[in-house]
Amino acid sequence: MHRCLQVDEVVARICDKLSRRSALALALTNKALFEPAMDHCWRDLTSFWPLVSCLPEDLLEEEPVVEDSNRPSRMMHLRRMVSASDLQRYIITYARRIRSFRPHPHQAKHWLSNETLQAIQLVTGRQPGVLSPLLKTFQMPTPGKYQWYLHDGFANQLAPCMGLFVGPHVTSLEFTSLGDCHLYCHAIKSFTDTTNLKQLSIRAGREDFVQDYLTSFSWDHLQELTLYSGLFELQATDALMQHLSSLPQLTKLNMARIDLSELQEDQTAPSRDRFPALRHLVLSKVDVPRILQCLPPTNQVARLECHVTRGTTKDIITSIGAHCNPLTLKLLEIEELGATWPLFQEGTRDPEGLEPQHDEIGIEPLLKFHLQFVDIRVWNTIQVTPSQVERLISTWRSVKRIHLYSVGTTTRTPSIDHSHILAIASSCKSLKQLGLRFDASKITSETTAPSPGHPRLRRLYVGDSPIYSPSAVRGFLHAAFPSLKDIRYRSGCNWHIPIFKDRWKDVCGDDYQRTSWAQ
Structure with missing residues (x-):
């Protein structure tokens, strides 16, 4: 060997x-x-079959539950009483190897009946986590998923038996609180051990349970919390937000489809001890300004990701400027739902309403931050002025990626041209990806690029930038950005000035990887 x-x-x-x-x-x-x-x-299990395969053959008998040619399910029932010796091989040799258990009905053909699991609980003295004592990650089986594979009685009664797998070493817990299964909710609360729990993910369906569950524990070691609603939005209360803001080690908060309308608007600045450890904030389909108002002026948020509805970005940018800390915020991502590139293939029509509205979006409030990654994808036009470029190159000097683009096309000529693109590239030494709409029509055969060029830039996103001479632009880009590998322009056929798209195609030619915005 x-x-x-x-x-x-x-x-x-x-x-x-x-x-x-x-x-x-x-x-x-x-x-x-x-x-x-x-x-x-x-290490990673998704079914009970590994446990079943380790038990004596004379202990269990199988019974078909769902007669389906594609995914037949079989329930394993007891033939006799369970003894400690029946579990010895599994517990001694295999149980301590399991690190992740995410049981899913689609992944399994064999299931242990509730009677069998309850018998194992009695034999093992109801010791928490006895079947996987070193388990780190656990996903609670959701009753709603099982009704298509197993009878409802099994799905509802399974939850209390999951304590066999959840022990004190679990650091990541995920569950869904849907329907009116009170036994399921009681089981989750009973085996929640916050001693080592660092990651918690909840899909909320029962509003009263989620509020009670989260406020019942101090969560002294919780570092990441994901809270999102299903079909109906969870309504957050002041008590819940107050409790979340007090968690001492919460570094990442992910909230989606949470109704914040009932929160009281505090006119005073939030206390300095709120969200003391928060570094990463992810918000999807929530009232972003209302959440940002909960942050103290000295907050430590370094990453802010917002996935929001159309037309809300302008207010969000204003709120970011008012409530985020200029000394700590480094990464900003704002995406309006549906503003993804490209939405359409060549030769297809853009959907109705694609043309950006007249309400333009400015980046002025963001220029006081020392951002390193900026990614803003919206429906309306993002307007960048020459004076803003001057401020940008002084405050974003360490930026590595700038993406500021709109889904729609417009006839309005950008305020900045190729000289501003050069200024950004020369001042921001770490910049590798740049996405800005600029006036490329000013580039002619007589336009010269500085020598040497800017070797770090790899990708250039031009959107529907105006262009006059493809050959002049191609020569200029060759000289200005010798390491440029990828030019991306607005795809789709419904340009306001379609000839611009054809000219950008000519710029790419065979020299650059010509791709759409989505890739």
Whole structure:
């Protein structure tokens, strides 16, 4: 055996690249490879079958539950009483290898009946996590998903038995609170151990339970919280937001489809001790300004991602300027829903209403931040002025990516031209991707680029920028940006000035990778 295979880390890396079947075959080839290969096989489980396969053959009998030619399901019932010796092989050899358990009905053909699981609970003395004592990640089975595969009685009664897998070492918990299954909700609350829990993801359906659940624990070690609603928006209360803002180690908060209309608007500045550790904020389909108002002036938010409805970006940018900390915010992403590139293929018609509205979006409030990544995708036109470029190159000097683009096309000529693009590239030494609509029609055969060029820029996004001479622009870009590999322009056929699109195609030619905005 090669010497490198005697290093545990090397063997573990090899196993990570193998399928479960291949890892099992590897475990059987050499005794020295057995442990790391079996660790890989058992690390991430999505069904009860590994446990079933370790139990004595005379302990269980199977019964068809769903007769489906594609995904037949079978329930494993007891033939006799369970003894501690029946579980010995599994617990000693395999249970401690499991790190992630995400049971899903579509991934499994065999299921342990509730009677079997309850019997195992009694035999093991209801010890939490006895079947996976070192489990780190657990996804609670959702009753609603099981009704298509198993009878409702099993789905509703399964939750209390999940304490067999959830022990004190769990650091990541995910569950859905849907429907009126009170037993399911009681089970979740009973085996929640906040000692080591660092990540929590909740899909909220029962508003009263979620509010009570989150405010019932201090969550002293929680670092990431994801809270999103299903069909009906969860209505956040002042008590809930007050509690979340007090979590001492919460570094990432992800909220989606949460109704904030009932929150009281506090006219005074938030207390300095609110959200003391928050660094990453992700907001989707929520009232972003209302959330930002909860942040103290000295907040430490470094990443802000907003996925919002059409026409709200202007107010959001204003709110960011008023409530985010210029000393800490480094990454900003704002995407209006549907503003994705390209929405259409060549030769297809753009949908009605694509043309941007007259209400333009400005970036003035963002120019006081020292941003390193800026990605704003909206429906309305983003207007950048020469004076704003001057401020941009002084405050965004460490920026690596600037994407400011609109889905729609417009006949209005941009206020900036190629000289401003050069100024940004020369001042922002780390810039690799630049997306700005600029007036390229001023580039002629007599226009010269500075020498040497700016070698760091790899991608240029031009949108529907006006252009007069493709050959002159191509020569200019060759000289100004010698490392440029990718030019992206607005796709779709419904340009207000279609000839611009054809000219940008000519600019790309065979020299550049011509791609759409979506890639």
